[in-house]
Amino acid sequence: MSKSVTLDGQIIHGVDRLGSWRINSVEGWDETPEAKSNSESRPLADGDYDSEVFYGSRLVTLNGRLSAKTPGDAFMARERLTALLGSPGRFQVDQFGLVRWGTARRGKIKPGQIKGRHLPFQMELRFIDPRKFGKARSFSTAVGSPVDVLQRGSFPATPIVTVTGSMPSGYDLSLNGRLVSITKSLASGSTHTIDMRTGILRQNGTVVAGGFSYSELLKVEPGMPQNFFASTASGSGTVRLDYYDTYI
Template sequence: MLSVILGGVELNDPSSPWGYLEIDDIDGWWNSPAAKQDQNSRVNQDGDYPAETYYESRFITLAGALAAPSASARWAGYEMISGLLAQGERKLTINADGNTRWAIVGRNGQPEIDVVANRLIEYQMTLKATDPYKYGKPHEEPGAVGAAIDLFHRGNAIAWPVITVTGSMPGGYELTLGGRLVEVIKPLASGSTHTIDMRTGILKENGDRAMKVFGTAEYFGIKPGVVQSFWSTPRTTGSGSVKINFNDTYI
């Protein structure tokens, strides 16, 4: 069972408004994109020094066809395919045998569309995901400040959480996971909401970006396949609630 939804359009649908739509091939989705590293050789020693691994953008090629019920429907389908992502990035969601993953993609060039018969179109398009990660099941873990919250995801890469904190903590608060500490020195006033994106290191207060808010800032992600305990504590006094949002994350 395969479902491919691009910009809200199901591309593997035998009963679409344009006729019989099918996906024949998907390339660049299943494997990891190319890695990029700065290798530093060990002088007069074996091997290299360890290096951080980062990834190139993900390029995905979709190849498919449309069998239309009429020549008029063929042209309507042609226009639909040629217009996909014409106005910017959209969500690509692929469900293969019950496993759903998604990414945000844009065009990498114009779609190649061939009219091969009176009512038959074949096409190929290459998409670019500047964020090379794929995302799966969403998680939302709420709890009280001062209590441990267990976090877990089934991906194969680090998942970067977005943490929402409410309550009243005039001296700020601390967030910890896996031995890493993020110290928020900005007071949390009653009625205010702090949102911290661990991937970008940005804290927003009531939706607006706040500056000079961190003391120690060891931003952390959630490792795949292992339960980790998250803690939040007031730096001085106060109480509050915390909510951690993240997705199963794949590379």
Template sequence: MGRREARIGGITFEAVPLDRYQAVVATTWDGIEGGLAIRRDEVPRPGAHGSFGTPGYLSARVLPFAGHLIQRTADATLNMRHRLIGLGDGQTRRLDVDLDGLFVWMNVAVASQPTVAISGSDPRVATFDVQFWAPNPRMYGTERTFAAGEQVFQRGNFPADPVIEVTGPRAAYTISTDTGKSITIGQALATGQKHRIEMRTGRLYRDGVLQTGAITAGGTWTIPPTSPGIVHSISAAGPMSIIVTDTYI
């Protein structure tokens, strides 16, 4: 196993500790790379072998972390125990992961109350078990910004949802791709105003405020994990940015 490190709530989990006398060492890393369940509705073919093909969807990501921790003093170990248990407060936090130099992140909450058992023979040592749950199974990496006419790409392994930002002044406009996709915005922008189009949700915001009824035609699209990418154009002259984040499963 190469370098594995995960950080959440000020706590760093390591696969191979840099300091063996002060570390939280996780020996299980299931759920970080692969291991996602796929759910689909199975519809049997009447009077025939097999089933009809139906779309599959990824389930939430479950990330169990278990291992041991060691600190230089018993008090430090007790404090780390409290901090680990404190992750189970029900809040959602960002989990940052280093996979041999590949940096990704996801939003997680604790699936069940963490357990930490301090050793009876050495109070500086304890074992722990904590399980995180990510309702969105995607992991996100590097964010890139492209202009109109550029090849928009990403280096993940799963389709990425772009965000498009358009700055005024301009009248109604249409954004098109060289793959035949398009979306038309029927709302004008004054000088300095900005539209933000989120392809994952299909929502349009003007200066941070959700706009309803302003998208008059077209639909959404994703950026596949392939090169060279997708070229975007806009019907009216002016600045446009396409923001894409490397997306992994």
């Protein structure tokens, strides 16, 4: 098959030791989730005030069937399906050599009645983060040296920034006209990580409160390379950005 789909490590479109899995229909994965915006009418003027568009959660429904090698394999597959997504897991589609994935939470997973070697199934999967992800990207540079970063998705990517070195007075990070200014000092042997989706700063894995003086969370836009720069008033260090090509 030219297409493979896995859920929580289990093949649901493709071939494994239990038999041949096939998804017959899927809705919600290739569509844009419902947009969220709070527009407000302009009084005594035409139109509405402009507002940024956000997206709601993604709901994916699918129907499929397993042609098992034996009736016993169909029985074991049904048990496997009912146990999926006890905790959030990866839903991944590999098609034409292009991988897209998201973090799924359990909705309804309903294996049907076994008929001979055949097991039909239905699933509802919830993605509270509606984004889809592709290739992993990583860019590193020394503080004070710019680096070009890029991603080939269709939606802004939010990197995890890892900073090491010795910078007693903190440091600044800038990308696409946005600035993050860290006032928390960084000592040699310590590591700062900043999640640009949540704005949480951690030092050696522990959350740091009040470590920012100014923050516009950084985003890597899809398309052309963009210049990232880190600077400090004293000391030196290295910075690494990790993220995925991001899609909606």
